[in-house]
Amino acid sequence: xxxxxxxxxxxxxxxxxxxxxxxxxxxxxxxxxxxxxxxxxxxxxxxxxxxxxxxxxxxxxxxxxxxxxxxxxxxxxxxxxxxxxxxxxxxxxxxxxxxxxxxxxxxxxxxxxxxxxxxxxxxxxxxxxxxxxxxxxxxxxxxxxxxxxxxxxxxxxxxxxxxxxxxxxxxxxxxxxxxxxxxxxxxxxxxxxxxxxxxxxxxxxxxxxxxxxxxxxxxxxxxxx
Numbered sequence: 001x002x003x004x005x006x007x008x009x010x011x012x013x014x015x016x017x018x019x020x021x022x023x024x025x026x027x028x029x030x031x032x033x034x035x036x037x038x039x040x041x042x043x044x045x046x047x048x049x050x051x052x053x054x055x056x057x058x059x060x061x062x063x064x065x066x067x068x069x070x071x072x073x074x075x076x077x078x079x080x081x082x083x084x085x086x087x088x089x090x091x092x093x094x095x096x097x098x099x100x101x102x103x104x105x106x107x108x109x110x111x112x113x114x115x116x117x118x119x120x121x122x123x124x125x126x127x128x129x130x131x132x133x134x135x136x137x138x139x140x141x142x143x144x145x146x147x148x149x150x151x152x153x154x155x156x157x158x159x160x161x162x163x164x165x166x167x168x169x170x171x172x173x174x175x176x177x178x179x180x181x182x183x184x185x186x187x188x189x190x191x192x193x194x195x196x197x198x199x200x201x202x203x204x205x206x207x208x209x210x211x212x213x214x215x216x217x218x219x220x221x222x223x224x225x
Contacts, residue, residue: 001144008141012134013151015158019104019130024097025163025223026050027211032167033218040174043164044181047157051185053205055156058088059131060149060193061201066135067145079125082132088203091212093225098129105133115140149190157182166222
C-alpha cells in the first residue's frame with residue numbers, strides 16, 4: 001500500500017478516533033466483577049476466546065465483504081451487511097455500542113471532505129453499524145482490504161487490553177505482553193477471513209452475550225458495555 005494510504009489507515013485505527021471506543025469493554029468488565037478474570041492470563045484467555053468466537057469468524061469477513069461492496073458502489077449490499085451486523089448483536093449494550101459508534105463515525109465522515117460521500121450514502125438507512133461506516137471510510141481513503149482487516153483486529157485487541165488494564169487492573173507491561181500474544185493471532189485470522197464463505201461466518205459466543213446482558217445491571221461500572 002502507498003504511504004499515504006498507510007497514514008490514513010493508522011488514523012482510522014487510532015484510539016484518538018472520536019467514536020467513543022474507549023468507553024466500551026464488551027462484557028470484559030462483568031467478567032472482572034464476577035471474579036472470572038483476576039490475572040493477566042485470565043484476561044488473555046477471555047480476549048483471545050472472544051476474538052476467535054466473533055471478531056475473526058464474523059466481523060472480519062463481514063468487513064471484507066463490506067469493503068468489496070463499497071468498492072463496487074453496491075449500496076444495497078452494504079445495507080444488507082449492515083443489517084446482518086446489527087442482527088448479530090445479542091445484547092442491548094452491544095447493539096447500542098455499534099449504533100453509537102456508527103453515528104459518531106458518520107458525524108466525523110461528514111466533516112472530512114475525503115469521506116463525505118460515504119456519509120451521504122448512509123444518511124437515510126436508519127441505524128448504521130460501526131463497521132459499515134468504517135469500511136466505507138477505508139475504501140474512500142484508498143486502504144486495501146487486508147491491511148484494513150489487520151488494523152481493525154488490532155484496534156479491537158488494543159481496546160480490550162486497555163479495558164483490562166483499567167478494570168482488573170493490570171500494569172502497562174502486562175498489557176504489552178497481552179498485545180504481543182494477541183497480535184500474533186491476527187495475520188492467520190485475517191487470511192482466513194478474506195476467503196471465508198458467507199455461509200461459514202459465525203458469531204456464536206454465548207459467554208459474551210451473557211456477560212453483556214449481566215453488565216447492564218452491574219452496580220458499579222467504568223464502561224458502557
